[in-house]
Amino acid sequence: MASRNKGKLLELTRLLDEIPVDILTLGAFPELPETTEDGQTFFENAAKKAQEAARGSGILTIADDSGLEVDALGGLPGIHSARFAGEPADDTRNNKKLLKLLHDVPPEKRTARFVCVIAVATPGGEVYSAQGQCDGVILEEPRGCGGFGYDPLFYIPRLQKTFAELTVEEKNPLSHRGKALQEAVAIIRRLITGRALK
Numbered sequence: 001m002a003s004r005n006k007g008k009l010l011e012l013t014r015l016l017d018e019i020p021v022d023i024l025t026l027g028a029f030p031e032l033p034e035t036t037e038d039g040q041t042f043f044e045n046a047a048k049k050a051q052e053a054a055r056g057s058g059i060l061t062i063a064d065d066s067g068l069e070v071d072a073l074g075g076l077p078g079i080h081s082a083r084f085a086g087e088p089a090d091d092t093r094n095n096k097k098l099l100k101l102l103h104d105v106p107p108e109k110r111t112a113r114f115v116c117v118i119a120v121a122t123p124g125g126e127v128y129s130a131q132g133q134c135d136g137v138i139l140e141e142p143r144g145c146g147g148f149g150y151d152p153l154f155y156i157p158r159l160q161k162t163f164a165e166l167t168v169e170e171k172n173p174l175s176h177r178g179k180a181l182q183e184a185v186a187i188i189r190r191l192i193t194g195r196a197l198k
Helices: 006-015 042-057 078-083 091-101 168-174 176-192
Strands: 061-070 111-121 127-138 154-156
Touching (some): 006 168, 006 176, 042 061, 061 176, 111 176, 127 176, 168 176
Antiparallel strands (some): 061 111, 111 127, 127 154
16 A cells, blocks of 8 residues: 555555455555655546555555545645645644635535545556545534544535544445545455456
8 A cells, every 4th residue: 555644544454354465555665765746636646656656566556646625615625635734744734724715605615525546556557546535515613533634624414424523434435535445445356366357
């Protein structure tokens, strides 16, 4: 897994628990350089990370790029979600900046979505992709203490909870990453069992 994010690792581990594989993160490959995420789309960034790590490690690799798209902000922060408030990446500062930009936006216009694209890359250079999306609204103040990133602000009206108020078991089936991971797991299963991908 071309990431060092413990939250993402936990989600992936739970989804892959039925497949007899060991999941290694970038921490197991200190010689691999950090990938510069200079793509213009979630797919470009995910594919670049997965391909570089697969080539450098010699093993099947997955990488994701995900972010929050807020309609009232024209789709921002988008691919810049992790570093929306600048370097270094900081969830608290990102959330504060988002709330500041949405200060005068009424509740009905605070619609947003989390988007995730996962790339699965082989050491030989093949790349497959999966995508997931979850719609919600941005609250005026954070709620809950679970999850990471924008989770405390991202509210699911039908559940009357934010992502940060959901358990991992509740969040995985409906989250953008959970949906993309389900597709990616199917790709991984086909690759490791030698079945051709359609």
